[in-house]
Amino acid sequence: MKRVALIHRASGIALALFLPLHFWALGKGLEMDAFLRWTEQPLVKFAEWGLVVLLAAHLGGGLRVLAIEFLDWHEWQKSLAAVAAALVLAAGLAFALAL
Amino acid sequence: MKLLVRVWRGGAEGSLQTFEVPRYPSQTVLDVVTHIQRKLDPTLAYRYACRVGMCGSCAMTVNGVPRWTCRTHVDRVARNETLELRPLRNLPVIRDLVADMREFFDKWQRAKGHFDGTRTKADEFAQIAPDSDERKSIDAGIECIGCGVCYAACDVVTWNRDYLGPAALNRAWTLVVDSRETSTLDRLRAIAGDAGCHACHTHTSCTERCPKHISPTASIAGLKRAVAKAAVAGKL
């Protein structure tokens, strides 16, 4: 469980650092095309996929915490971490396919 | 067959000293430490009392994990016939394998881990059904003997020395749910905040390592709910 918690924390930090960049890029308005052309690079595509995975991981970790804190304490909570991980992978795959 | 045992010697500063210990079947880590102190180096400092898994005095770090040495079989933990023994993590070292438990118990007090009631011997007994939700919650956490293993296992204690820790918070929970209790709001105030229950990040190391199979994580989750409820009701 500690690993899940640390992934949750690391993904949160990464997302918090990324967000200002994300908002800045979106705020570029019609000049966005130049920026979007830059994002066509494979390295950037990989980073985008990484970000989607980070967001899904953070969401999964967050759901785990909410479940532990608000639902009755049961052994199946351990499998929640696994479900969270699975959803993360699913999101990452979907994004990869969409690209 | 020999066992190679590296043992912490010194205080906060010190080093690991290596001993060679004869290997026996069904040997526990406590057997090993006792052999070292009695046969090899009488200056080694360590703690034990009951040696049968009831008192928790023998808790120390065995190959990186906090355990009761009397209940840890060498077979289960030795890596390539070697052991590394250190005092419990997150506590000051008095000497060698002996940790200073004072801050552990101080935090217990700071979490208001003591019962406050109003009935006297002149009053009737409180009627608490053993199968009531209240009592089941309390029973799940009441067997704590204050051994410090959960405290040593907790990363938040390592990262934030103010954090009250799993044992103190677990005890506070068993009192918060107790309907006979009269200091509930004071207790909730004591355990809320940055050093309290909200600092728990559910790593669940405490629950994984507790030799009494208590789940401080569940107790702390209960405290989080209780604090949220009281805050929303404007009581805090």
Add this chain to the structure above:
Amino acid sequence: MLALCVVVHLATIIYAVRGGLSAAEIFARTRGSAGWLAFYSVFVLAVAVHAPIGLRPVLTEWLGWRGRSRELFLLAFAAVLAWMGMRAILVLFV
């Protein structure tokens, strides 16, 4: 609530990113859409609140930062996120 927003956002971008992305395409979807404007406004503000709260224990536990200066930094960070986020929303949705 944030969990729902994130799921919607993820689903939306996965759907929208199909077949490539261009500014014109994005704007075609977003401009003048009151529903999406409302959704993303809520999302941005919720994130602006959530991110600093999440960072707070990290600052204390891993950087040893405590006290007023930490709180002020976090408030500033929240304000920056809210400002940049709403600005992006205005550009995209209005």
